[in-house]
Amino acid sequence: MKVLLEADRIQQRVRELAAEIEHDHPTGEEIHLVGVLKGGFMFMADLIRAMGARVTLDFIAVSSYQQSKKSSGEVRLLKDLDTGLEGRHVVIVEDIVDTGLTLTYLQDILRARSPRSLRTACLLSKPSRRMVDVKVEYIGFSIEDQFVVGYGLDYAEKHRNLPHIAILDAE
Ligand code: IMP
C-alpha cells in the first residue's frame, strides 16, 4: 500500500493541533476529550499526550460503515459516554470526516447534553465527499477522495495498527 502520510508527519501535526486546542480554551479550565471509537483511538492517544492542560477523556462508539467502503448514511450509537457533559469544555476527537453524517449526528446528541463549549477535531477530512455542512474546528490534513487506512482507520477491521496512513490498494 502506498504511504500517504508518514508517521512523523502525523506526530508533528497532532502536536500542532494539541497546541491550537489548548490555545482556544480558557487557561486553567479542564478540557474533556470525547474520542470516537474505534477509528479515533490512536489520534486520541497521541493528542492527549501532547496536551499539557488539565484534560480528561471519555469514549463513545458509533457505527456508520457496515464492513464496507460505502457509507450507509445511517448512524447507530453502539456505546454511550460514561459521564455527562453539562458545563464542560468538550472536544470530539474523530479519525476522519467524510460525508459528515457521523459527526453531524454526534454533535447533535452531544450538544443536547449542555456542554459549556463543543468543538471537533478530526485528523483527516475529505472535503469533496461532504454531503452535509458540518463544522470542524481542527483538521489535521485534507485529503483527496481516496480510501485510507492506518493510524486507527480500518478496512473491515484491518490495518488500524499502522503508524502511518496509507491508501488502500484497489482489489
Ligand atoms: P461520514 O459519516 O461519512 O463522515 O463517515 C465518517 C466515518 O467513516 C469515519 O469515522 C470513518 O470511520 C469512516 N471512514 C470514512 N472514510 C474512511 C476512509 O477513507 N478510511 C477508513 N474509514 C473511513
Ligand code: MG
Ligand atoms: Mg470513525
